[in-house]
Amino acid sequence: MNNILTKSTLIRLVSVWLIVLVFMLFGHTLIGDNMTIPSAALGFTVLLGAIIAASFGVVKEADKLAHTLGEPYGTLILTLSIVLIEVILISAVMLGPGESPTIGKDSIFSVMMIIMNLVVGLCILFGGLRYGEQSYNAQGTLTYISMIVILGGLALLLPNFIVGAGGGMFTNTQAIVISVLTVVLYGFFLLFQMRSYKHLYIQPAPGEMTISFPKKAIIEQHAATTESTANSSEIWMRSIILVLMVLPIVLLSHSMATVVDFGITTANLPKALGGILIAVIVFTPESITAIKAAINNEFQRAINLCHGAFVSTVGLTVPAVLIIGILTNKTVLFGLTSTETLLFVLTSMLSLVSFLGKRTTPILGIIHLVLFAMFILLVFNP
Numbered sequence: 001m002n003n004i005l006t007k008s009t010l011i012r013l014v015s016v017w018l019i020v021l022v023f024m025l026f027g028h029t030l031i032g033d034n035m036t037i038p039s040a041a042l043g044f045t046v047l048l049g050a051i052i053a054a055s056f057g058v059v060k061e062a063d064k065l066a067h068t069l070g071e072p073y074g075t076l077i078l079t080l081s082i083v084l085i086e087v088i089l090i091s092a093v094m095l096g097p098g099e100s101p102t103i104g105k106d107s108i109f110s111v112m113m114i115i116m117n118l119v120v121g122l123c124i125l126f127g128g129l130r131y132g133e134q135s136y137n138a139q140g141t142l143t144y145i146s147m148i149v150i151l152g153g154l155a156l157l158l159p160n161f162i163v164g165a166g167g168g169m170f171t172n173t174q175a176i177v178i179s180v181l182t183v184v185l186y187g188f189f190l191l192f193q194m195r196s197y198k199h200l201y202i203q204p205a206p207g208e209m210t211i212s213f214p215k216k217a218i219i220e221q222h223a224a225t226t227e228s229t230a231n232s233s234e235i236w237m238r239s240i241i242l243v244l245m246v247l248p249i250v251l252l253s254h255s256m257a258t259v260v261d262f263g264i265t266t267a268n269l270p271k272a273l274g275g276i277l278i279a280v281i282v283f284t285p286e287s288i289t290a291i292k293a294a295i296n297n298e299f300q301r302a303i304n305l306c307h308g309a310f311v312s313t314v315g316l317t318v319p320a321v322l323i324i325g326i327l328t329n330k331t332v333l334f335g336l337t338s339t340e341t342l343l344f345v346l347t348s349m350l351s352l353v354s355f356l357g358k359r360t361t362p363i364l365g366i367i368h369l370v371l372f373a374m375f376i377l378l379v380f381n382p
Contacts, residue, residue: 004237012057013241016248019050023255031259037266044259047252051281055085057245059285061238068235076190078286079305081242083312085249086111086282087320092253093261093274094321094330100261101331104321105168106275109156109340111313113375114279115306116148116347119287121368123302124354127294128362134299140200141355144307147189149348151182151314156344159335168335172326179319186315203300272379283309299360339378346371 023030031043062078069077086107093103127134155178159168170178193201260274290305318334325332336344350371354364 004234005241009057009060009241012053013244016050016054016057016245019046020248020251023047023252027255031255031262035259035262040259040262040266043255044263047256047259048281051249051252051256052284054245054248055082055282056285058082058085058242058249059289061242061245063289065235065238065242068231068238076194076308078289079308079312080316081246082282082286082309083316084246086278086313087317088250088253089256089278089282090317090321091324092257093278094324094332095254095257095328099331100271100274101333102271103274103278104317104332105156105334105336106272107278108152108275108313108317109336109344110272110276110279111283112148112152112310112347113343113372114276114283115287115310116351117368117372117375119283119290120306120351120354121365121372122291123294123299123306124360124365124368125362126291126365127297127299127302128360128365130295131297133359133361134294134297135204135359136299136303136355137200137202137204138355138358140197140300141303141307142352143189143200144303144311145348145351145355147185147311148307148314148351151185151311151318152344152348154178154182155314155318155334156336157341159333160341168333169331170322170334175322175326175332179322182315183319186311189311189315201300201304203298270379270382276379303355337382339382343371343375343378 027043030039035043058081059078062081065077090104090107093100124134158178159170162170162174260277263269264271264274286305286309290302293299293301293305321332321334324330350364350367354360354368
């Protein structure tokens, strides 16, 4: 028990919940209708600190569960926890006082650029500088990229070309069908990933680039190791702490959305910054975990975190945003601009080229980072 609920974890929980209590009781005076720039800045700083602290707490507990349960279950728990936070923040912005029809698209596209270019680029570069070349399971990685292309294309590219609502929108019927198809496809992906094809998402042994067919001995050994190390009481305790870390984010998300909307409007900043901010808040802890994995020569885990994060983002966020839009009669725009479309295509092509081989090379990491730099430039200079 003491090893699970450490002093740092207890301090984090108490601090975050105290901030939740303060905003529930006095938040309306700080960020209410008479909000000023100083009060907004103070509120944003406190809220940002609390949400990031809670996010790191979520990642810490999910990461411990990852090591207890083994791959790919552990990474899946971590990824789903992070995406849940993203859905909460996006929903809070959508249901906030201002109109934010593109917040879902902006957040998802920002996640793609940050995860698929910045974080993947840093993983390839740092891992390559330390180990030269790093191995990974090519079949599992290409499956991730296939999911990214089809799910991202359906959600972000298709709305600009279909006959229907037009202008980057889905009709209600199209939105429902797209949501169902996305959830079904993502569900089948998880089913195969966790069962008969889980060996494709495990770090290959030295000298082994990929596993063409299920190897019963390896799978049974992995299952035996997982079963022997998994302690049910530890799993339950860490799961409870994880939930207690997620709840403050839920309770503070509306206040955060209000402050962000006020700041962007007051400073006349690009609307896309709202989506970028959500992506940064949500995925910073997981990004750090992925980079550490690459530095520790666990490159398949870095891939599982990065690519799995974006697959989960599209697989869960798109249906959630579309359904919320239908239920609340909010306008939802998913179609990318022409500039964003080109960046999407370039990122997809670069990702495919980066992981078609058997090992990573550092120069590809630099190329990913250059593409991310162009994304940031075009946000402020479209």
